[in-house]
Amino acid sequence: xxxxxxxxxxxxxxWSNRLRVLSAMMGVVIGMFAVIVLTAIAIGVKDTLMKQxxxxxxxxxLVLPGRVLDTANGQKDLLSGLTNVPSTLTYDDAKxxxxxxxxxxxxxxxxxxxxxxxxxxxxxxxxxxxxxxYSRVQHANLSEGxxxxxxxxxxxxxxxxxxxxxxxxxxxxxxxxxxxxxxxNEAVQxxxxxxxxxxxxxxxxxxxxxxxxxxxxxxxINDESFEVIGVLAPNATLGSxxxxxxxxxxxxxxxxxxxxNLTKMIVEAASIQSVDEVDGAVxxxxxxxxxxxxxxxxxxxxxxxxxxxxxxxxxxxxxxxTVTALLISGTGIMxxxxxxxxxxxxxxxxxxALGATTSEIMGQFFFETLLLCCIGGAVGIGLGYAFxxxxxxxxxxxxxxxxxxxxKLALYTTFGIGSLFGIYPALKAARMKPSRALRFE
Amino acid sequence: MIELRDVRKYYRSGNRKAEILRGVxxxxxxxxxxxxxxxxxxxxxxxxxxxxxxDNLDSGTYELAGKSVHRMSRGRRAKLRNEEIGFVxxxxxxxxxxxxxxxxxxxxxxxxxxxxxxxSRVLALLDEMGISNKKNQKPDRLSGGEKQRVAxxxxxxxxxxxxxxxxxxxxxxxETTESILNLFDRVHKNGATIVVITHDIEVAERAERILHLQxxxxx
Ligand SMILES: Nc1ncnc2c1ncn2[C@@H]1O[C@H](COP(=O)(O)OP(=O)(O)O)[C@@H](O)[C@H]1O
Ligand SMILES: [Mg+2]
Numbered sequence: 001x002x003x004x005x006x007x008x009x010x011x012x013x014x015w016s017n018r019l020r021v022l023s024a025m026m027g028v029v030i031g032m033f034a035v036i037v038l039t040a041i042a043i044g045v046k047d048t049l050m051k052q053x054x055x056x057x058x059x060x061x062l063v064l065p066g067r068v069l070d071t072a073n074g075q076k077d078l079l080s081g082l083t084n085v086p087s088t089l090t091y092d093d094a095k096x097x098x099x100x101x102x103x104x105x106x107x108x109x110x111x112x113x114x115x116x117x118x119x120x121x122x123x124x125x126x127x128x129x130x131x132x133x134y135s136r137v138q139h140a141n142l143s144e145g146x147x148x149x150x151x152x153x154x155x156x157x158x159x160x161x162x163x164x165x166x167x168x169x170x171x172x173x174x175x176x177x178x179x180x181x182x183x184x185n186e187a188v189q190x191x192x193x194x195x196x197x198x199x200x201x202x203x204x205x206x207x208x209x210x211x212x213x214x215x216x217x218x219x220x221i222n223d224e225s226f227e228v229i230g231v232l233a234p235n236a237t238l239g240s241x242x243x244x245x246x247x248x249x250x251x252x253x254x255x256x257x258x259x260x261n262l263t264k265m266i267v268e269a270a271s272i273q274s275v276d277e278v279d280g281a282v283x284x285x286x287x288x289x290x291x292x293x294x295x296x297x298x299x300x301x302x303x304x305x306x307x308x309x310x311x312x313x314x315x316x317x318x319x320x321x322t323v324t325a326l327l328i329s330g331t332g333i334m335x336x337x338x339x340x341x342x343x344x345x346x347x348x349x350x351x352x353a354l355g356a357t358t359s360e361i362m363g364q365f366f367f368e369t370l371l372l373c374c375i376g377g378a379v380g381i382g383l384g385y386a387f388x389x390x391x392x393x394x395x396x397x398x399x400x401x402x403x404x405x406x407x408k409l410a411l412y413t414t415f416g417i418g419s420l421f422g423i424y425p426a427l428k429a430a431r432m433k434p435s436r437a438l439r440f441e
Numbered sequence: 442m443i444e445l446r447d448v449r450k451y452y453r454s455g456n457r458k459a460e461i462l463r464g465v466x467x468x469x470x471x472x473x474x475x476x477x478x479x480x481x482x483x484x485x486x487x488x489x490x491x492x493x494x495x496d497n498l499d500s501g502t503y504e505l506a507g508k509s510v511h512r513m514s515r516g517r518r519a520k521l522r523n524e525e526i527g528f529v530x531x532x533x534x535x536x537x538x539x540x541x542x543x544x545x546x547x548x549x550x551x552x553x554x555x556x557x558x559x560x561s562r563v564l565a566l567l568d569e570m571g572i573s574n575k576k577n578q579k580p581d582r583l584s585g586g587e588k589q590r591v592a593x594x595x596x597x598x599x600x601x602x603x604x605x606x607x608x609x610x611x612x613x614x615x616e617t618t619e620s621i622l623n624l625f626d627r628v629h630k631n632g633a634t635i636v637v638i639t640h641d642i643e644v645a646e647r648a649e650r651i652l653h654l655q656x657x658x659x660x
Binding site: 005009012016017346347349350351352353354355356357358360433434435438 | 493
């Protein structure tokens with residue numbers, strides 16, 4: 001049997017039935033599209049989480065309010081454990097930890113939601129009282145100015161560092177978390193669209209009165225005035241972005257606001273070898289200050305363990321969706337092909353009368369199914385890829401990641417599905433008796 | 442050329458067994474033009490299917506050009522149909538999605554003979570049948586007579602030694618019947634063996650010999 005001839009016949013068969021072929025292909029296209037996009041979402045979420053968790057370095061230890069429950073095997077159950085209790089952690093706890101041997105630094109986070117005001121613009125933001133170590137520990141780079149120093153902490157200096165979104169919003173370049181106390185402010189806030197387009201076209205600002213930077217300017221928070229000394233570079237990741245934060249010395253925060261309890265602390269051990277020892281010592285140091293255990297000390301490997309659980313749940317889900325999508329599109333294709341074989345009974349009879357062998361007929365219909373699947377699969381994968389590209393260039397919350405192995409796997413599976421579901425229609429066609437097929441009306 | 446000996450054929454429907462051919466004997470010499478007549482339902486098509494190796498006989502022997510067809514495997518029979526037999530049917534049996542040209546080309550596609558110049562062979566035949574201007578049309582755009590010309594071109598394209606025709610004019614009017622029968626005459630003059638099945642005496646009379654299928658036997 002000449003394989004090429006049979007292949008050519010299959011192409012021809014598909015082409016001459018192209019309307020039906022198209023509708024049959026939709027199933028595979030949609031199925032493959034879904035599989036590709038879902039894979040990219042799952043892997044994208046995983047990668048983003050990994051990056052965030054990874055930003056908690058191996059020598060870092062997280063101190064959180066509330067108690068993380070232990071699972072049966074003694075592991076900390078981070079997924080269901082962190083209870084939403086009011087924090088009892090204090091700056092004194094942080095100072096106590098600083099005295100623990102082998103502790104390199106302690107970075108406290110004292111967080112609250114507040115409104116920052118500048119030039120009649122009100123912007124909602126997260127106020128973070130912290131230490132000079134913050135930008136290093138959070139891997140937050142400065143785009144302008146500088147971070148505050150130990151000395152400024154000690155002086156309770158009224159200085160702040162702005163997250164990127166806050167900076168833009170206060171400048172009026174962006175209206176993200178804006179809150180208007182009075183409706184009269186609205187006119188100032190919302191720039192007309194034509195002006196924004198003009199801004200884009202002319203690069204940054206066409207409106208003359210706009211400033212490029214707030215460094216050195218005074219911003220009002222809770223009726224007190226703070227000097228902007230730095231701006232952080234954009235830092236867009238899912239969840240723990242610094243973009244909507246305003247950082248100030250924790251001492252200043254304690255003095256000028258009524259905040260008391262820490263949201264978390266990041267403790268750095270002097271070396272990776274000493275992490276386990278420091279972990280225990282930190283726990284004991286806080287325990288002596290608290291009447292009960294209403295806090296948790298978590299190491300990076302425990303975080304990663306919890307993440308692994310999320311990832312494996314994602315993978316099982318993904319596998320289920322994939323199998324379902326493929327079975328549905330596969331049986332869809334098979335039904336269409338079986339129908340096609342029935343409708344083309346006479347054609348099969350004619351071909352056999354003219355000398356087509358059983359294997360040639362089988363080959364034609366098998367390749368038709370296979371080709372149908374592969375074209376549909378390729379189109380679906382292509383569309384999925386396009387979707388991911390569009391998503392990634394427009395949406396910043398988290399990036400979709402499509403690894404090459406997933407594309408290959410998808411291609412192999414379409415091939416497998418095509419082969420598997422191609423067998424039955426092909427056999428059905430090949431088994432027809434020519435004398436009977438010719439009588440078929 | 443053809444030798445049928447005591448050929449029998451049954452059809453089973455449910456548990457009833459209908460014997461359609463009850464010991465058919467037939468001898469056709471190479472180059473002969475034979476007509477087989479019979480009432481509707483007498484088993485003419487059944488017999489043509491056997492002659493065309495499209496169906497198995499239940500008992501008896503069938504030799505075609507010295508080869509025992511009744512002993513052949515399915516694959517060998519497909520090859521035999523392709524190389525030795527050309528079919529013309531009452532309902533034309535053209536593939537609707539293929540053009541006239543592609544329909545005529547089909548036997549060459551399945552041919553194991555490495556025929557060169559396939560394309561010019563097809564075009565020459567279409568020209569001979571007077572339908573070369575329709576070569577890119579789909580069959581449903583053709584008249585009955587034109588369809589049958591396509592079918593005859595297809596039957597001839599592989600230069601078979603035997604032409605089998607089952608009521609070739611059954612769907613045609615008188616005028617077209619005449620022109621189709623003239624084509625058969627020409628094919629016969631070129632040396633082909635022809636067996637034509639019909640219930641129309643005018644068609645049968647164009648043949649050299651007329652046989653009648655009655656009660657499952659040829660007389
Ligand atoms: N595949 C089949 N299965 C069962 N009965 C059949 C089959 N083919 C033909 N017959 C029956 O055999 C008889 C002869 O049919 P056929 O050879 O087509 O007759 P003709 O061509 O002479 O009109 C009819 O009664 C028909 O119903
Ligand atoms: Mg008949």
